[in-house]
Amino acid sequence: MNLLRMIALVVIVLGLTVMVGAQAPGPDDNTLVVAQTVDTDGWEPSEVNSRPEANIFNHMFATLYEITVSGVLEPYLASGISYSEDGKEITFTLHEGLTCHDGEPLTAEDVAYTFNRAGDDANGFTGNTAGFVFDSAGFIRAEAVSELDVTIFVERFQSVNHGLLSEVFIHCKDSYEMMSLEEAAQNPVGSGPYAFVEWVPDSHTVMEKYDGFNLREVGFDRIVWRVVPEASTRVAELIAGNVDIISNVVPDQAAAVNGSGVAEMQAVQGTRRMYVGFNQRAQYDDTEGGRAIKDTDVRVALQYAVDVPTICATLLGTECERMKSMVNPPNDNPNLAPYPYDPVKAGELLDAAGYPADENGERFHIVFQAGSGRYLNDANVVQAISQYLTDVGVIVDLQMMDWSSEFVPALRQHNVGPLYFVGTGGGTWNAQYDMADISTPTGATNYTEWSNPEWFSLRETLADPGLTAEETQDIVNAMLEVMYNDPPWLFLYFQPDFYGVSNRVDWNARRDEKIIVYGAALAM
């Protein structure tokens, strides 16, 4: 009897082991699994809003040019580019023999359709293409001039237009014309190296190598993009061998990753500009804090209130130099110095601005809104900032919001704040790319609606195609000085990025947060 019981016990234990093993086999050699913080909202290529979304789209939809790891624009769907004399007509020449994933030939007409569809107000797109790219580039229209040549018309010359227009995800006319907007948002027909297979919202997306695409070598036949919002769960999944690449690893977990023996941390100095925005919209005028931050002197004073290097060293796990402008080094103004941490000076400036502390040490109350889980250690960072502001008498009502469902929709409408925490992607290939966030006073990515006239008048002068590189940099420096003295942002830091990468994969992180895995391969 005892023997029978023992045998039964062993069988049960073995059975459970097999079941558990069967539930978590880990990816096979042809599959790469990437875990990111947030999911895509849908599959409309003109409605991409965040870097994690763009990472997925980048593998299904190709662009005209592509920015390499080293920050150089490299031909992709296009083989070349030419400008009209005034720089307002940009003509891209496509490679021959391109097709979309449904087999439709991809020609200049399709590229023109992609641009015009994204720019059509009737479609109501507000994503990166229609919002940031078109606003910043001054897009007017696109026209196919031959089977392989497409001309994009823009309002003014900018050296950055070439790169901006290369952020547009190209798709085919016939495929998309036969779909309503709702259908298109569910059924992507791509033009890139991987084709859509399956999407389970808030869980994962599966894509497979598209054999008709020959412009890039791909290392894995299948990519699975998983959504794992919680940082420690991403690390646990990496260590368990269920995912190969994870983003936004909290630095405190570096030892756990590196000590696991199955994965390593990769740290890079990112280009994302993290800041606290001072929303200038009139809707906040009836609040104490909203009125206060209308005053330039208050915005300058608050720069001294936050100890950014300590936030970096403690919460982000790395030393960092504070941002002194919205432009990534080395393209920024070398004559500007980062605002130092000096709470006494912050207090003096607030006194001088007409906001003295009362008997409780309070100057004014203000609402501070932030999404949660999108950026590195964001929940702790915003709490630390709140503490620093409170220490100088600015009493902060911190409101944490769900990133996707609450914060982003409000941000798109410029309805967050009066203080809000956000980070916008940047680059090192052109200063004007970083400055394109503030292209017009009400531009899609000018979330503060800052409208300093000097900034916009200087920006107009950049539209001269005859400017030399030195002349351009002088104007850029002057603009950054204007912003420094009348800051629309509380400057924080360029976000360091931490990735966890499985030892079975050969892949290197980039500074611009793009997770491009065409070139990833199994480690030797």
Next chain:
Amino acid sequence: MNTSSEGTPARSAILTIASDGLKEEQVSFLARARVSLLRARWPVLAIGILLLATLMALVGPQIAPKDPNRQTLILRLRPPMTREADGSIPFPLGTDALGRDVLSRLIYGARVSILVGITAVTLGGVAGSLLGLAAGYLGGRFDDFIMRLADIQLAFPFILLAIMVLVVLGQGVLNLVLVLGIGQWVTYARIARGETISQREKEYVEAARALGMSRARIMLRSILPNILAPLIVIASFNVASVILAEASLSFLGLGVPPTVPTWGGMLNESRDQLLGGKWWLAVYPGLAIMLTVLSLNILGDWLRDFLDPRLRGTV
């Protein structure tokens, strides 16, 4: 015609005799409770723990060594009992990821847990008991309506309902109490209804009716005291489950704002640090929740046995 006999000499005499009897009964009830508690022993420990938690909740600001929200980033993630150069131990239970004192947050955290637990159960208990009492006594359409309402709510997973409501209403202690209170009324309503149905045909209720007492008075003065025992027992268990629910919702980030320390919120904040071996961030709030809930369950067990007339004399 006024059928009430209140105020008449005979009525007063009856009430005086009844009142004396009641006092005697109360005295013997308390004496029995004390003897029973001391004999069972574990409930005494449970009461001690609950008193401590209640004390922390009531006088937290006076006894907490530090401001629970005061951050000192350079002192973050200090292990418990870390000694300073001068020999002092400023953070006996360590600090969290923002350099806040874990002990102070634990003390303040008791406020939300106990406050939410007791308030939500009181809200749900009072509403549910009264509705169940009325449904059981009145019967008919009102009974049907209340019970179908209860069935609908029971068909909905509570935690899902709580998440939906909190997402719509937003975070905050008041919203949390409302959600958790609304989630509890059904249990009380069903028990109160069942007990009321078993009581309403008894002689003392008949007598009350014959004396001309109003329906509300019969329900509240005659029936309610007789169905209170099971409701109190349920409430003691319920406070424990509500504290757990609050911890779960705070763990999901839906409880109260991050600046308000709660035990569930502390557990939530500890997640990113567990893989790094910062055990104290999860263990202390976890222990606090476990001890409080365990104590409430032990007390509930004892109360159930003590109030059960069939076990009188054995407990």
